[in-house]
Amino acid sequence: MSFEWPWQYNFPPFFTLQPNVDTRQKQLAAWCSLALSYCRHHKLYTLGIMEVQECPVFNHKNIDRKLSTEAILIVFEELRKKGNLEWLDKNKTQCLVMWRRPEEWGKLIYQWVSKNGMVNTVFTLYELANGDDTESEEFHGLEEWMLIRSLQALQTDGKAEVITMDDGKGVKFF
Amino acid sequence: MDRFTWSNGLLEMNETLVIQQRGVKLYDGEDKAKLDVGIALLSTHQLIWRDLKNHECCIAIPLSQIIYFEEQAAGIGKSQDPILLNFLKERLTEELSQKRWESTPMSQPIPTATNSQTGRTRAVGIVGIERKIEERRKETEKNISEAFEDLSKLMVKAKEMVELSRSIANKIKDKQGDITEDETIRFKSYLLSMGIANPVTRETHGSGTHYHLQLAKQLGDILLAPLEERGGMMALTEVYCLVNRARGMELLSPEDLVNACKMFESLKQPLRLRIFDSGVMVVQLQSHSEEEMISSALDNVTDKGSLTAEEFAKLLGLSVLLSKERLLLAEKMGHLCRDDSVEGLRFYPNLFNSQA
Numbered sequence: 001m002s003f004e005w006p007w008q009y010n011f012p013p014f015f016t017l018q019p020n021v022d023t024r025q026k027q028l029a030a031w032c033s034l035a036l037s038y039c040r041h042h043k044l045y046t047l048g049i050m051e052v053q054e055c056p057v058f059n060h061k062n063i064d065r066k067l068s069t070e071a072i073l074i075v076f077e078e079l080r081k082k083g084n085l086e087w088l089d090k091n092k093t094q095c096l097v098m099w100r101r102p103e104e105w106g107k108l109i110y111q112w113v114s115k116n117g118m119v120n121t122v123f124t125l126y127e128l129a130n131g132d133d134t135e136s137e138e139f140h141g142l143e144e145w146m147l148i149r150s151l152q153a154l155q156t157d158g159k160a161e162v163i164t165m166d167d168g169k170g171v172k173f174f
Numbered sequence: 175m176d177r178f179t180w181s182n183g184l185l186e187m188n189e190t191l192v193i194q195q196r197g198v199k200l201y202d203g204e205d206k207a208k209l210d211v212g213i214a215l216l217s218t219h220q221l222i223w224r225d226l227k228n229h230e231c232c233i234a235i236p237l238s239q240i241i242y243f244e245e246q247a248a249g250i251g252k253s254q255d256p257i258l259l260n261f262l263k264e265r266l267t268e269e270l271s272q273k274r275w276e277s278t279p280m281s282q283p284i285p286t287a288t289n290s291q292t293g294r295t296r297a298v299g300i301v302g303i304e305r306k307i308e309e310r311r312k313e314t315e316k317n318i319s320e321a322f323e324d325l326s327k328l329m330v331k332a333k334e335m336v337e338l339s340r341s342i343a344n345k346i347k348d349k350q351g352d353i354t355e356d357e358t359i360r361f362k363s364y365l366l367s368m369g370i371a372n373p374v375t376r377e378t379h380g381s382g383t384h385y386h387l388q389l390a391k392q393l394g395d396i397l398l399a400p401l402e403e404r405g406g407m408m409a410l411t412e413v414y415c416l417v418n419r420a421r422g423m424e425l426l427s428p429e430d431l432v433n434a435c436k437m438f439e440s441l442k443q444p445l446r447l448r449i450f451d452s453g454v455m456v457v458q459l460q461s462h463s464e465e466e467m468i469s470s471a472l473d474n475v476t477d478k479g480s481l482t483a484e485e486f487a488k489l490l491g492l493s494v495l496l497s498k499e500r501l502l503l504a505e506k507m508g509h510l511c512r513d514d515s516v517e518g519l520r521f522y523p524n525l526f527n528s529q530a
Binding site: 007008011012013015016018019020022023026027030064065 | 480505506508511512513514515520522524525526527529
């Protein structure tokens with residue numbers, strides 16, 4: 001399934017940071033949602049600032065418009081404030097993109113677990129993310145760092161516990 | 175004769191031709207040289223003689239080497255025009271005294287003058303430079319003192335003018351009934367345009383002066399028609415040009431114009447002075463409705479898809495400055511949004527607001 005671009009993507013002003021505050025709010029909201037849905041579609045979990053500038057999302061060659069680096073950082077800051085992005089370094093060159101927040105992943109995983117009556121069972125992380133049983137699930141293929149965070153979120157909620165085993169980590173659901 | 179050198183007869187960059195004289199014969203001492211009929215050219219740097227028959231034959235002597243010259247009675251037959259010869263002699267004297275070649279040296283090195291101080295050829299050069307510096311200093315001093323002469327004369331005149339205006343203003347005050355208010359205003363404005371502060375009122379700015387009030391009333395009358403023509407709005411600079419062009423003689427200063435315009439509202443004139451965020455000042459009709467302007471601007475932009483300030487100006491017959499202000503205002507109110515790229519600044523309808 002090919003990615004569907006929103007109408008703003010073909011609207012040249014979308015690529016200029018708007019001075020009018022209200023307009024800018026709407027603009028940034030649209031950018032955040034576009035960035036996240038693009039990452040979700042392509043299953044991107046980390047982004048580097050350098051590559052991002054050339055990425056079709058921010059550089060629309062067809063209409064010859066691109067978002068300035070300054071504006072990209074502002075969009076990323078918005079994402080960070082909403083909890084969808086985390087910087088990996090102080091210089092802001094690499095970041096983690098959470099187009100679904102850990103809490104949301106945790107909820108999905110727990111739903112699957114309880115739906116299949118597997119509460120009180122122990123899973124290895126590998127089983128959860130890459131096992132055959134979970135192949136049709138959205139969280140299948142989830143990168144480990146994200147999986148751990150999701151489970152930690154469930155742990156905070158008292159719904160799971162992360163355990164360390166001989167050959168890795170595992171989780172028990174309650 | 176031995177100081178003449180062969181030359182191509184062409185003048186250097188800094189050299190100018192002063193005068194030329196035809197039918198000149200060159201004599202070396204008492205003997206007639208092999209150079210017969212030719213043209214003598216006097217330039218700022220050298221004296222050139224060119225053979226008329228054989229143009230390639232051309233010799234020159236740098237003026238710096240001419241120590242002395244004298245006029246000799248023309249030879250037998252008076253083949254030379256005495257008037258012209260005189261003229262040549264005068265010019266040569268002048269060139270020698272001005273020594274213009276010293277201030278603009280030629281590119282070829284002039285062999286140093288072989289005068290009695292043969293042993294100190296270098297010193298001549300330095301003395302020449304020193305002389306040049308001294309001359310320049312004297313020239314500058316002369317200029318400055320001349321300029322100040324005029325200035326002190328001007329100051330004396332100005333003082334007289336101020337005294338005169340003061341006395342007249344007092345007379346006006348005394349004989350209130352004789353001179354009409356209008357004329358007083360005109361007289362004061364005349365003085366003001368000459369740069370002499372109005373001697374009667376102490377305030378030169380601020381919103382209290384009678385002069386500004388009167389001026390505001392005048393402007394209210396003058397500007398109505400032009401404003402209507404221009405769609406109800408004019409930049410203050412346009413007003414300034416218009417009013418001063420119409421007045422011709424008693425010109426307004428920018429400060430006076432601004433102060434007068436500020437009084438429109440208090441005088442209940444149908445005009446307003448308006449200042450945009452960017453600092454641009456305009457005079458507009460009170461009946462001018464900004465909302466109408468904005469909504470019509472939005473219609474225009476929507477119609478064309480997008481507009482730059484220049485395109486909008488052309489469409490409406492407004493100046494680019496005012497059209498940009500209107501677009502910016504529409505953007506501020508959220509009706510338009512901008513597209514800023516290497517292609518320029520364009521305004522689009524604000525679809526962020528209107529579309530989900």
